[in-house]
Amino acid sequence: MKKKIILGSVTVGILSLVLINLFIFQGDQETTVKAEEETYIVEEKRLTDVINVGGEVKPKNQETYYIDSSIGTLKELLVDDGEEIEIGSPLYSYENPKLLDQLERAELSKSRALIQLEQLNSQEDKLNEESNDDEGEFTPNAIGVDKESIKFDRRLANLDYKEAELEISSLHKEINELTIHSKMKGIIKIVGNDLSLGSPNSTVPLVTVVSEGEYLVYGKLPEYDSPLVNPGMKVKIKAKAVPDKVYEGEIVSVSSLPDNLSEGEDSSGNKESMYTYKAKFKTSPKEMKSGYSVNIEVQIDRKDKQPIIPIESIGTDEKGEYIFLKKSEENIEKTYIEAGVINEGYREVLNGLKVGDEILASVESDLESDKSK
Numbered sequence: 001m002k003k004k005i006i007l008g009s010v011t012v013g014i015l016s017l018v019l020i021n022l023f024i025f026q027g028d029q030e031t032t033v034k035a036e037e038e039t040y041i042v043e044e045k046r047l048t049d050v051i052n053v054g055g056e057v058k059p060k061n062q063e064t065y066y067i068d069s070s071i072g073t074l075k076e077l078l079v080d081d082g083e084e085i086e087i088g089s090p091l092y093s094y095e096n097p098k099l100l101d102q103l104e105r106a107e108l109s110k111s112r113a114l115i116q117l118e119q120l121n122s123q124e125d126k127l128n129e130e131s132n133d134d135e136g137e138f139t140p141n142a143i144g145v146d147k148e149s150i151k152f153d154r155r156l157a158n159l160d161y162k163e164a165e166l167e168i169s170s171l172h173k174e175i176n177e178l179t180i181h182s183k184m185k186g187i188i189k190i191v192g193n194d195l196s197l198g199s200p201n202s203t204v205p206l207v208t209v210v211s212e213g214e215y216l217v218y219g220k221l222p223e224y225d226s227p228l229v230n231p232g233m234k235v236k237i238k239a240k241a242v243p244d245k246v247y248e249g250e251i252v253s254v255s256s257l258p259d260n261l262s263e264g265e266d267s268s269g270n271k272e273s274m275y276t277y278k279a280k281f282k283t284s285p286k287e288m289k290s291g292y293s294v295n296i297e298v299q300i301d302r303k304d305k306q307p308i309i310p311i312e313s314i315g316t317d318e319k320g321e322y323i324f325l326k327k328s329e330e331n332i333e334k335t336y337i338e339a340g341v342i343n344e345g346y347r348e349v350l351n352g353l354k355v356g357d358e359i360l361a362s363v364e365s366d367l368e369s370d371k372s373k
Contacts, residue, residue: 039361075093231252
């Protein structure tokens with residue numbers, strides 16, 4: 001009996017030692033993972049003062065013309081693609097049979113009023129002749145009533161005549177407006193020669209007039225760069241089609257609201273909003289054409305060094321951008337920061353960190369259990 005008790009105690013003891021060693025081994029493994037986690041010591045540096053973004057050359061001024069079905073039915077194009085035009089040049093015309101019918105009726109009304117006036121004048125002349133020949137047969141009152149009646153009818157006929165003239169003038173104006181004229185000097189750009197493009201349901205402009213020789217650059221800025229780019233900043237513009245030339249220019253505007261249709265991704269695969277910028281050339285380049293793809297270098301005026309950290313060390317959530325700050329071997333805190341310009345794989349830190357702080361080099365850390373500390 002004692003042997004069984006001793007044997008059982010030995011067995012329990014051995015199992016306990018095995019479990020304790022296994023626990024220690026697992027603990028050592030976790031400690032090793034933590035010890036091997038790569039960190040980065042925050043240093044101070046002045047990043048390159050240039051932001052590179054793409055863009056597209058577009059005319060400085062342009063007018064687009066769409067079909068307006070309330071005016072009439074498209075009849076014909078009066079210009080050719082690439083044609084140079086002046087202000088007031090006819091572009092295309094409509095046809096509207098109803099206007100022509102109304103004009104014909106108005107002209108008939110005018111003719112009718114004119115005939116009526118001629119008849120009244122003839123009646124008055126005849127009445128005057130009879131009055132002079134046979135004064136005894138007509139009393140002054142009888143003659144006076146007839147003349148007053150004629151005068152009244154003449155006034156009505158004159159009103160009808162003037163009304164018809166006004167309507168004819170108005171209809172001629174509407175008919176003239178069936179021909180659409182250019183509001184600016186420029187070059188014609190026709191999307192196609194198919195008049196169905198100008199159908200009432202089409203979202204494609206029938207004719208576009210663009211300014212000649214004056215261009216702007218339009219493009220998108222990532223949300224990280226948009227606060228750093230302001231109107232008036234100098235830029236260098238390089239066109240892929242003209243690789244041997246660099247053009248000087250400046251930023252004209254940066255949108256205050258993001259373009260939701262132009263969502264992109266940063267180097268870490270995170271979604272980021274894009275903001276539209278507009279830049280102009282210092283002088284109008286002769287080699288430039290609408291539609292050219294360009295790259296612009298925005299010259300950022302930065303004077304002071306700032307703490308920098310690797311881009312991979314920054315994460316984003318609903319509260320903003322954050323890093324994991326290592327305060328001790330066992331204390332790693334999720335810390336929110338205010339970040340600045342990105343360049344050369346690094347990001348400026350404007351607030352939240354100081355030089356010498358130690359952070360996890362990658363936000364995709366194995367220490368998931370420490371994120372809540």
